[in-house]
Structure formats: C-alpha cells, structure tokens
Amino acid sequence: MGKTIVFANQKGGVGKTTTAVNVGSYIAAEGKKVLLVDFDPQGNLSSSVGCNNKQDGIYEVITDKRNIEDVIVKTDQEGLFIVTSNLNLSGATIELVDMEGREFILKKALESVKDNFDYILIDCPPSLGVLTLNGFVASDYVIVPLQCEFFALEGFITMLFQTVKRIQQTVNKKLKIAGIVFTMYDSRTRLSNEVIHKVKSTFASHPEILFQTIIPRNIRLTEAPSHGVPINLYDNSCVGAKSYYKLALEVIDRV
Numbered sequence: 670m671g672k673t674i675v676f677a678n679q680k681g682g683v684g685k686t687t688t689a690v691n692v693g694s695y696i697a698a699e700g701k702k703v704l705l706v707d708f709d710p711q712g713n714l715s716s717s718v719g720c721n722n723k724q725d726g727i728y729e730v731i732t733d734k735r736n737i738e739d740v741i742v743k744t745d746q747e748g749l750f751i752v753t754s755n756l757n758l759s760g761a762t763i764e765l766v767d768m769e770g771r772e773f774i775l776k777k778a779l780e781s782v783k784d785n786f787d788y789i790l791i792d793c794p795p796s797l798g799v800l801t802l803n804g805f806v807a808s809d810y811v812i813v814p815l816q817c818e819f820f821a822l823e824g825f826i827t828m829l830f831q832t833v834k835r836i837q838q839t840v841n842k843k844l845k846i847a848g849i850v851f852t853m854y855d856s857r858t859r860l861s862n863e864v865i866h867k868v869k870s871t872f873a874s875h876p877e878i879l880f881q882t883i884i885p886r887n888i889r890l891t892e893a894p895s896h897g898v899p900i901n902l903y904d905n906s907c908v909g910a911k912s913y914y915k916l917a918l919e920v921i922d923r924v
C-alpha cells in the first residue's frame with residue numbers, strides 16, 4: 670500500500686510546494702510511482718508540473734463531481750502523476766465547515782488509488798485550517814519545510830507541533846513526523862546559521878527529527894516552476910537539484 674506524506678507549515682513561502690514537487694520527482698526518478706496531490710487553492714503545485722488550474726481536480730473529487738481516477742494527470746517526469754487544484758477549492762473551506770466528517774474527506778477521496786502508487790504527496794495551503802487538517806488525517810507522515818530566513822519561528826513551530834500532537838491523539842493515531850527540512854539556506858547570512866542553530870538546540874533531545882539534507886537558496890529552483898517542470902528536468906546538476914535528490918533518498922529511507 671502506498672505511503673502518504675503531507676507537506677505542511679502554516680507559513681507561506683517556506684518551500685512546501687518546491688519540496689513536494691522536487692522530492693516527488695526524484696522519488697519517481699528512482700523508479701517509484703508517485704502521485705502529487707495539490708491541496709492548495711492557489712494551485713502552485715499544479716503549475717510546477719505544467720498543469721493549468723482550469724481543469725477539474727481535487728475539489729471536484731471531494732465534492733463528488735468526479736472520480737479521482739479520471740482527474741489524475743501524467744506529468745513529463747516518468748512515474749510522476751498529479752491531481753491538480755483550482756480556485757474552487759478555496760470555496761471548499763466554507764462548504765466543509767458544516768459537513769459531517771469533514772476532516773476525513775481527503776482521506777476518503779484517496780482511498781481508491783492508494784494501492785496504485787508507492788507514494789502519495791500532499792501539498793497544503795499556508796494555514797492550519799480545514800484543508801491542512803484533511804492533509805494530516807489522510808497521511809501516514811508529515812514533512813515540515815522550515816525556511817532558514819525567519820526570525821519568529823519558535824511560536825510557529827510550537828503551534829504546528831501541538832496541532833500534529835492533537836491529530837495524533839484524536840483523528841489520526843498513525844500520523845508520524847518524518848522530519849523537518851531546512852530550506853532556502855544561505856551560508857553567507859548570519860540569520861540562516863542562527864535559525865539552524867536555534868532549531869537544532871530546540872530539538873536537541875531528538876535530533877533525528879531534522880533531515881540531514883539542507884536545501885540551499887538556489888535561483889534554479891525558482892526558475893523551474895515557470896518552465897512547468899521539476900528541477901531534475903530543468904537543471905539536474907545545479908546545487909538545488911543535488912540537494913533535493915539527497916533529500917528524496919532520505920525520505921525513501923525514512924518512510
């Protein structure tokens with residue numbers, strides 16, 4: 670049965686989408702079958718693999734308008750597939766509020782395809798609202814991308830981990846933290862090094878929670894999405910590509 674991983678952090682611009690698409694692509698390049706699920710109404714994951722957000726996708730699946738099998742799209746990377754997202758999903762936040770079992774909607778939607786893939790990777794919006802909650806409930810593992818250029822991160826980390834703990838105690842007892850990955854690291858800035866130092870000391874009692882691989886700030890990673898391809902199909906030898914390849918191997922190892 671496929672392993673489901675959610676990429677979550679309530680802050681925007683920390684590298685959730687970039688990490689989901691590139692880890693997914695490198696896992697697929699290792700010969701695994703991977704399904705990306707864009708669960709952010711902004712649809713950045715969809716455009717990162719060259720899909721526009723005009724087609725039916727995850728919103729139409731969770732509202733029973735389409736079967737998930739019929740909206741899975743093949744990407745340019747062999748073995749990498751996606752269920753896209755569009756702005757209709759932002760309306761779902763309101764529609765879901767009154768729905769019974771609203772935190773299980775995504776889990777239910779993915780059930781019929783879980784056996785068809787080795788990994789299912791879910792990209793979440795920047796909040797801890799009902800969509801991200803669905804991501805947590807549908808998943809076996811959570812990966813937390815942490816941007817290295819962020820001052821007030823302690824409060825954010827505490828809130829995020831409290832949420833995960835609450836989920837583990839209630840609606841998804843098997844949810845595990847696969848790890849925290851530092852993104853946008855710039856060795857020249859004091860801030861990057863301070864953030865890493867601080868997070869390392871916060872998790873001093875269980876350092877294994879941090880992935881060994883640190884993703885550097887790399888302009889090629891910013892450029893690839895506008896060409897609609899993951900980094901390995903855009904510039905497989907840049908430092909950003911090499912680090913996401915290493916991270917993907919770590920993810921396979923841990924998950």
Ligand code: ADP
Pocket residue numbers: 680681682683684685686687688713795852853854884885886887888890891892894909
């Ligand atoms: P999120 O999904 O958390 O909002 P994104 O993955 O969309 O974050 O990243 C935010 C922006 O930063 C995007 O423009 C992306 O291309 C860019 N970006 C992400 N990771 C890196 C990196 N390691 N180096 C340079 N730019 C990056």
Ligand code: MG
Pocket residue numbers: 685686687709713714792793794
């Ligand atoms: Mg995103």
